[in-house]
Amino acid sequence: MTAVLRARALGKKYQRRWALTDCTLEIPAGHVTGLVGPNGAGKSTLLNLAAGMLTPTAGTIEVCGGRPGSGPAQLAKVGYVAQDTPTYARLTVSDHLRLGARLNPSWDDALARRRIERLGLDPNQRAGKLSGGQRAQLALTLGLAKRPELLILDEPVAALDPLARREVLQDLMEAVAEHGLSVVLSSHLVADLERVCDHLIVLVTSQVEITGEIDGLLATHHRLVGPRRDIATLPADQHVISASHTDRQTTLIIRTEAPILDPAWTVSTIGLEDLVLAYMGRTARVGSGSGSGRRPALEVLR
Template sequence: MSAAIEASGLGKRYGRTWALRDCSLTIPAGHVVGLVGPNGAGKTTLLSLAVGLATPTAGQVRVAGGRTAGSAAALDAVAFVAQEAALYRNLSVADMLRVGRSLNRRWDTGRAQSRLAELGVPLTKKVGALSGGQRSQVALTLALAKCPELLILDEPLAALDPVARHDFMSALLAAVSEDGVSVVFSSHVVAELERVCDYVVVVHGGRIQVSGEVEELVAGHHVLTGPTEHADAVSRRFPVVRDRRAFAQAHLLVRAPDPAAAPPGWQHHSIGLEELLLAYMREPSASVLPGPKPAPDKQIAC
């Protein structure tokens, strides 16, 4: 299967400060991918590099089946929706469609008009007079009208209320189902990822913490509960993501494909996606990740 995004040794530095480093990642095509991490983790930097809005300091990134990010071929195949959608508030929706048609070599005006009609977004209305949810739908429509192979969205839900978030994601999933487009979107709304994503990537401190298909990641992590005095021995046996110890009992979230491998006297419990993602977001663990630890440079918000 071709890759939606493939990064090798990818890094971005501003002066002496790294926003992203040592990023090697392959996201297979055909997935709805959630990119998650705390503020300043490197999510926007990774997406900007994939779209071609930024140039790598180190390594390389290819998109949509091996196209170099930012190349003419990649620009034709990739659509991008930023958190602050690039919409002209004084233009009508119809005028925005004409702008999109003039800026892209591939464009489906009929599909865009039909989609907005189904959503009840009037073409004659100025963008600035639309609700936040309607503006987000216009931005998504402009992206889909490019007929992309890969759709990248940076925090598309951040400014939307719960109803608008639900409507946006429903419309996005419908488009994915119809066109088979690969989707990568960053989000802080961890609770909603399980409903819409089948693949996740966690970024923390400018580095990839974990990535993979949702079902495989959830099945491959377990909470082991047992006597604190034996916790060190367990942590040497399994990669530990989260370590919680009280005087008598320890709770270790470990990456272990076989829960039956728990030591005698220890119980194992399954874990949900939200708890798993939050653990990686809170506690990046060198025991889980290969490679050297990051140097003590400052990380920047990105």
């Protein structure tokens, strides 16, 4: 597996607060990778480090084989659409395209014009007068027409209404299929990711909770419902992600490669959202339960 992004013990400190600590992860090339996690997990910081907007305080990060932001060659390889999709309010749509053409040797002008035309954007309109969805589309067009190897999108649709969100993501998917670039996309809306991503990383307090291809993850995670029992009695190859008990019933979410043979369980598949929530919730519970987890430490810092 070739990695398009490789982070080792990566950390970033703002003033006195660590936004990302000891983060180690790899993102494979040729995938649309969804980066999901609760607020404050370090998603934006990680992506900003990957784009070279920030420099790491600790550890190393390598993107497309180079240090982020190290020079024009590296900048050409990575496209980045920042949170809130910034554009120059006073510049028109066609000014933005000219900006892209002037500032990027690899600029694909035909692609950019085609997209703007298809989106129905008026080239003479100022970006400040565009709707949120149109602005996101314009920023995305700039990112795509730069023809990067890796396109990083930091919550590109967070500010959009559901319809605009669907359109932007649909568009993104088409572009990815057409040009075959790697994409890393962060969001806390799992439903969005489910629509476009084929690879998933759940990041909670800087740590990778689970990573893998979405199909594989869904195939190896199950919801078990059955009479109440102690989870310690489960077979060794069944890893419990979350467990909830009532007086008479136990509901588990487990990960296992092997088939589930115990007839006491009612086995059902789970959706991506449940899977992500199970992992996000796990850290919180483990932390507060044992008192030695990462969550309390985070609260002290906060």
